[in-house]
Amino acid sequence: MTSALTRFLQQHYPSLTTAKPLFDCWLISLRFNLQKDTLSTSDEAYFQEVVHRASLLFRAVFAPDEPALLVYEQWRSKRHRIRSSNYLLRQLPVSQTAIHFQRITNPYSDTLKWMRMHFPTISQIPYTEILAAISNQDFGRRPALHGRLFFLNQRTGLAFHMYDDRGLDIIGPDVASLRYLYEEFNELILDYDRPHIDALFAT
Template sequence: MLRQELQTYFDRVYPFSKIDTEHTLGGQVHIRFELGGEELENGTEERVKQSTDRALTIFNETFTDPTHEIFILIYEYQGENIFNATNNYLHKQFPDDRFTKFYIQLETVNTRYFTTDENGNDVLEKDEVRIIIGKLSVKDINVKNILNGIANTEMGFDPGIDQRIFFFDPTTDKAFQMYDDRGCYVWSDKADKIRDIYIKRSDWIVEYHRPEIEEYFKL
């Protein structure tokens, strides 16, 4: 089953990553890139275009072989979202005959937020989330539409994508997530696996996080 296959991969390469706890996803080494930038005004097509173009460039430099099969992990939180984005648009960015074979299941997952129990202890909140897991070649994913949809969402443009989506290449141990128009992450288990992206796209690194990121790549 795809869920088990992905979690087994996490256990081997990213041992702290758990599918049922989204905020644990990540690698031992990460780079945070700025996409929209402070110079471009919110709610403008120019900002969406730059965010999409930069994200697509970084994605293509992370997953350089279009024939590689990569994992796609999607979290769909239930109920209407504040941006009125529909879930179906993201689903359509994968071939129909492949999407029907994805793992799709409602699960109770841990969130990043805490409540306090009767003893005063912090307890992770839980939420019902539809988890979708697929595995297919990079070339079979309409990546540009996905990244543009993510960039659109908070800017109020259509079509928007409000789901959380992560990409993992089990061959190269590189991963990518664009969280919104502001930025994206690339990560791996070892610095040398993503050093080329760090060097090539250094100008796009979020300045606030640069000292932490540069520590990973010291020789």
């Protein structure tokens, strides 16, 4: 039986591979800056601003109770596996039978194996808590969510990936699907990638 993830990719992103940062994997993409230059990572206000910006963008991609598919990838070894105690699974009331597990190629090296799981959401996503956990991953803060998490909008085809406290990527199946995000959140676009992004929406 074809999985929900396979069907999503076949419909919207038939040539997509996530071996690189999502922004670099797909031509039609946006990259947003979550950091405020005047704040230091030693300040709690820094993390509050990161989650605030990420939450604004999440709400722009997902309406309340929007059908979503969550894809989570993590390294695995004898000590590191995706367990039911994983922070993500503790935030979402999903049954084990609804989770599809898959071994995948390690996108970074040959020494560690990776595991992917994906499942549809069955209730409203506690996105603020999850995004905060992603922002904490490199700072010894708790809770923390390591690995890579993708939120897929099954209605619009948009894919949302916050890679850490620095920023997040959103890709779409066509330019029109991302134009409203480009216009509404233009001031948050990462300056380093702005020339590429502005050229994409110039036509």
